[in-house]
Amino acid sequence: xxxxxxxxxxxxxxxxxxxxxxxxxxxxxxxGRHGQFIAEGTVVLRMLAAAHVSAKARFRAETLLLLxxxxxxxxxxxxxxxxxxxxxxxxxxxxxxxxxxxxHRGVLALGSRMLEQGADALLNALPEKALVGVxxxxxxxxxxxxxxxxxxxxxxxxxxxxxxxCDPLYRKALRVSVGSVLSVPFAxxxxxxxxxxxxxxxxxxxxxxxxxxxxDIRNVPKGNRVALVTGTEGEGxxxxxxxxxxxxxxxQMPQLDSLNAATATGIALYExxxxxxxxx
Amino acid sequence: xxxxxxxxxxxxxxxxxxxxxxxxxxxxxxxGRHGQFIAEGTVVLRMLAAAHVSAKARFRAETLLLLxxxxxxxxxxxxxxxxxxxxxxxxxxxxxxxxxxxxHRGVLALGSRMLEQGADALLNALPEKALVGVxxxxxxxxxxxxxxxxxxxxxxxxxxxxxxxCDPLYRKALRVSVGSVLSVPFAxxxxxxxxxxxxxxxxxxxxxxxxxxxxDIRNVPKGNRVALVTGTEGEGxxxxxxxxxxxxxxxQMPQLDSLNAATATGIALYExxxxxxxxx
Numbered sequence: 001x002x003x004x005x006x007x008x009x010x011x012x013x014x015x016x017x018x019x020x021x022x023x024x025x026x027x028x029x030x031x032g033r034h035g036q037f038i039a040e041g042t043v044v045l046r047m048l049a050a051a052h053v054s055a056k057a058r059f060r061a062e063t064l065l066l067l068x069x070x071x072x073x074x075x076x077x078x079x080x081x082x083x084x085x086x087x088x089x090x091x092x093x094x095x096x097x098x099x100x101x102x103x104h105r106g107v108l109a110l111g112s113r114m115l116e117q118g119a120d121a122l123l124n125a126l127p128e129k130a131l132v133g134v135x136x137x138x139x140x141x142x143x144x145x146x147x148x149x150x151x152x153x154x155x156x157x158x159x160x161x162x163x164x165x166c167d168p169l170y171r172k173a174l175r176v177s178v179g180s181v182l183s184v185p186f187a188x189x190x191x192x193x194x195x196x197x198x199x200x201x202x203x204x205x206x207x208x209x210x211x212x213x214x215x216d217i218r219n220v221p222k223g224n225r226v227a228l229v230t231g232t233e234g235e236g237x238x239x240x241x242x243x244x245x246x247x248x249x250x251x252q253m254p255q256l257d258s259l260n261a262a263t264a265t266g267i268a269l270y271e272x273x274x275x276x277x278x279x280x
Numbered sequence: 281x282x283x284x285x286x287x288x289x290x291x292x293x294x295x296x297x298x299x300x301x302x303x304x305x306x307x308x309x310x311x312g313r314h315g316q317f318i319a320e321g322t323v324v325l326r327m328l329a330a331a332h333v334s335a336k337a338r339f340r341a342e343t344l345l346l347l348x349x350x351x352x353x354x355x356x357x358x359x360x361x362x363x364x365x366x367x368x369x370x371x372x373x374x375x376x377x378x379x380x381x382x383x384h385r386g387v388l389a390l391g392s393r394m395l396e397q398g399a400d401a402l403l404n405a406l407p408e409k410a411l412v413g414v415x416x417x418x419x420x421x422x423x424x425x426x427x428x429x430x431x432x433x434x435x436x437x438x439x440x441x442x443x444x445x446c447d448p449l450y451r452k453a454l455r456v457s458v459g460s461v462l463s464v465p466f467a468x469x470x471x472x473x474x475x476x477x478x479x480x481x482x483x484x485x486x487x488x489x490x491x492x493x494x495x496d497i498r499n500v501p502k503g504n505r506v507a508l509v510t511g512t513e514g515e516g517x518x519x520x521x522x523x524x525x526x527x528x529x530x531x532q533m534p535q536l537d538s539l540n541a542a543t544a545t546g547i548a549l550y551e552x553x554x555x556x557x558x559x560x
Contacts, residue, residue, distance in 0.1 A: 146540060153532040153539050218554075250550070251559035252433040259433050260426060263546045266539070270530070270547055274498075279531035 011090040014097035024100040037169035039109040047179025049080035067106025119187040123202040129224045130157040136192040137164040137232040145176025146262030152180035154273040161188040206245045213249030217271045233261040291370040294377035304380040317449035319389040327459025329360035347386025399467040403482040409504045410437040416472040417444040417512040425456025426542030432460035434553040441468040486525045493529030497551045513541040
């Protein structure tokens with residue numbers, strides 16, 4: 001399976017310009033990269049390879065940077081990338097100097113977003129039968145990553161993130177999503193209400209998720225196009241969204257702090273996917 | 281509501297012996313405290329107060345240590361603790377020196393476990409109708425904390441943790457659980473199989489959760505006593521457990537990495553709680 005045509009380039013100097021994009025990645029995470037992102041770990045790397053060679057080509061790998069002793073075990077994944085993607089290797093000492101902290105996984109890739117669709121275009125491209133998730137104000141990278149992972153598990157066609165959500169291509173969100181950010185189509189931007197009006201115009205029945213929702217999540221009517229809206233964990237959805245759209249609740253014990261936002265979204269998507277017969 | 285009888289003691293020296301148990305808490309987390317634990321943040325503090333004054337008295341607060349400027353806002357929670365629980369306050373500089381890192385929440389308590397029941401005693405004390413969760417090898421503090429939070433949301437009567445699970449009273453697990461570790465009764469210890477035999481003898485129908493489970497989780501037969509068994513995220517439940525007991529699956533899209541262990545446990549407990557009519 002090993003790709004013999006590929007050249008493996010050894011990096012000895014942490015200041016080598018060829019791996020400049022991997023330098024001090026923790027600090028760079030905070031500023032945003034304008035369409036570039038860092039993928040970390042073998043699971044995410046495998047998803048990046050799949051995205052790179054897919055016909056949709058929404059993402060591509062620019063460069064790989066690996067700990068030298070990981071090379072042997074990654075043969076199959078590396079073979080999935082075209083030979084023109086450069087693969088750099090470094091010792092643990094050099095790699096830690098590049099990254100700016102101890103990188104025990106030893107597997108990094110620089111990726112680029114090739115295609116950025118708006119919510120309108122994304123929704124128009126969906127099949128007639130589709131389940132969509134809309135996130136409003138999910139600013140925690142763990143939660144946004146988990147929501148992508150849950151969306152992938154339950155066959156969600158697309159996720160729409162309002163302008164107050166964090167970037168799912170941030171390194172930690174990507175890792176928590178086990179790479180699902182690269183497989184579940186998404187759009188990010190716009191105010192929550194105007195985003196939901198776009199979803200409404202695309203023919204989706206919209207349900208806001210809230211512990212005070214009107215109907216039991218299991219009783220969401222079957223329909224071809226259904227959308228779930230999730231708000232922040234503390235505050236939930238804003239009043240003007242709750243008033244404008246239908247709302248649904250997950251039955252649970254009354255208590256101070258209900259479910260985590262990502263878990264609640266997971267359960268709701270699970271119920272809605274079952275209702276739409278999306279699952280086996 | 282403010283408890284005027286309570287004395288607030290100011291700490292100026294980070295080496296003051298009265299707050300020795302809060303010193304370098306990050307390092308101490310790693311070694312275990314033999315029944316003592318650190319509760320962090322207002323939500324967990326509120327749960328500790330509720331546990332302290334409950335008739336069951338499984339946990340008690342020993343000492344509180346607060347950032348001086350948090351005192352004003354915590355009046356109601358402090359009033360919930362008996363006056364004999366000492367409340368220490370410190371400046372941000374002193375508090376950070378005590379803790380060994382920057383403690384932006386500024387709310388700590390030292391708690392003790394008063395009653396440690398084995399699985400046998402815990403199961404015998406349960407009502408005739410009960411849903412129980414059994415965790416095998418959940419060694420990640422985020423996951424164990426999330427499982428407690430989900431268990432509380434869905435009315436689980438008890439959680440049983442085998443000897444390879446991590447300690448849910450560890451500071452981070454307690455925080456992720458939003459204090460549910462102090463409200464959901466649990467026992468920890470023993471090998472998975474002998475623990476499950478105990479559950480079996482207590483009259484529980486046992487279902488192991490697995491993507492390859494025999495029945496759809498929604499079709500778990502109704503019964504008074506039902507137990508869900510969750511294994512580790514990567515490996516899942518060991519073969520000897522899967523063979524010995526019934527198994528159930530959460531329908532989902534086929535893919536490399538399925539649901540997170542805590543999310544899967546949450547969905548399964550949700551379904552089983554609905555099946556037992558535990559929820560509203």
